[in-house]
Amino acid sequence: MNPGEQADGAARDDLVSPELAAQLVDQVVDYAVIGLDTHGRIVTWNKGAARVKGYARDEIIGRHIATFYPPEDQAAGLPEDLLNRALRDGRVQHAGWRVRRDGSQFWGDVTITATFHPDGTHAGFTKVTRDMTAVHESEVRRQAFLATLAHDYRGPIYAISGYAEMIAETAGEEPAQQQRFAQRILENTQKLLSLTESLLELAHTETAEVSLAPVSLDALARARTNVESLGSLPGVERVQVQPGTCLVRADPVALDRIWTNLISNAVKYSDDGWIDVQAHAAGDFAILSVSDRGRGIHPEDVDTIFDAYERGRFQTEDGGLGLGLASVKRLTERMDGQVAINSEPEVGTTVSVALPAG
Known part of the structure; x- marks a missing residue:
């Protein structure tokens, strides 16, 4: 050697x-x-x-x-x-x-x-x-989400099928009754569309290939547009958007999704009282917020409420999938922003989003 x-x-x-x-x-x-x-x-x-x-x-x-x-x-x-x-x-x-x-x-x-x-x-x-605690807990939430998803999809499908059969069986009879059946079909179709949009939104925000293009936007003007687009949502008439302007740097589609999710959540989880939509400059950032006077979030759920599939114990009786706030968090962070939440049970909730000023 x-x-x-x-x-x-x-x-x-x-x-x-x-x-x-x-x-x-x-x-x-x-x-x-x-x-x-x-x-x-x-x-x-x-x-x-x-x-x-x-x-x-x-x-x-x-x-x-x-x-x-x-x-x-x-x-x-x-x-x-x-x-x-x-x-x-x-x-x-x-x-x-x-x-x-x-x-x-x-x-x-x-x-x-x-x-x-x-x-x-x-x-x-x-x-x-x-x-592997975080991975295990995420898997538990995912399994619960899949069970909820299967339940939430099955209900409207059965309803649509049932009402369609009733329309077929009563063709030419009692137009008023058929109109009611058709309205039920429309309502359940909208539920399915909402579920599908939530799933597509989550997939969109988690896909690395989807690029965001931040530009200077008037956050309050976008909020007003989103409120108008939610016009058919029961309770949306309680939404008050702060007058004036507030410039942010954000992707237009992403900002619209953030506003839509926050506003529709506030409407859904507050039975009455005004919902305040505000935005103001704070140094290098603009702070966007949506406040409601609803049931609030359980204190033990605050730390996980932005996790995918997490709905919180006060919201389990509702049809949501726990994707809206998760989407808000992902989109905000991808635009170099941060989210925060302040909630008190039976008093209300404020979700704040900090984005670079425009």
Whole structure:
């Protein structure tokens, strides 16, 4: 072997040395990487484990991994079962609720791999955990959304079919009754169109290829136009748009969608009282707002109300899909703006959008 090959070999040995590997693993912060002995007791603890689970190294070494499982999973023997399966099959994957040091829970995506000595005897396990709480909660909301969507689509379709059959069966008879049936068909068709538009809007705002072209616009003039376009919406007559002008830099279609969503939400979730639409300059930004005197938003829902599929517990009896405010947030952020919400139950809600001034 020549000196160059010897140097390359030494470099490769350094790269795979246990000491270097341990140092690299210890620095990982996105994953909890834990070494276990053959009984499932903790022997190594990286920075990611401390971040995800909340324990310092010196207070967790030597404890069993059952520490991280809820009482019901401990009682069912889940930790031991996962270790046995990993030893039998080489590795096992599992997702479920795990417990932090402070007692709070997170949704962990876990992989446990059995490790062995060179002579083939069992050395222990490596357990890798990633906090997937946000992904899990989003999936739960998505599943609830799909269930709602199926229900909301099925109702109008059945109604349209039923009224169409009644019209066919009474053709030429009682024109006034047929007119009522036709009106019901029209109302249910509008519901389906509204649902479809919401879905298309969400797809539009989430598609990276759709570009926005901000220009200088009068936000209040666009608000008035949108109120006029919502003329057939029951309750829209309660909307008051501030007089005057307020210039913003925004994509025209995106701004119209923002106004339409905010105004129609305010009308829908307030049974009476004026709805105020305002806009004013504030330094480098223009602040657009829509205020209603409706049922408000539950305090525990405020932090998630802009998430897709999130409707809030006060709105579950309504037919919305939880897409309007999510769309407002996405469009606003794509135009370098921010959204905020201030709500008090049974008093009302104000949604504010800050966009670059025009």
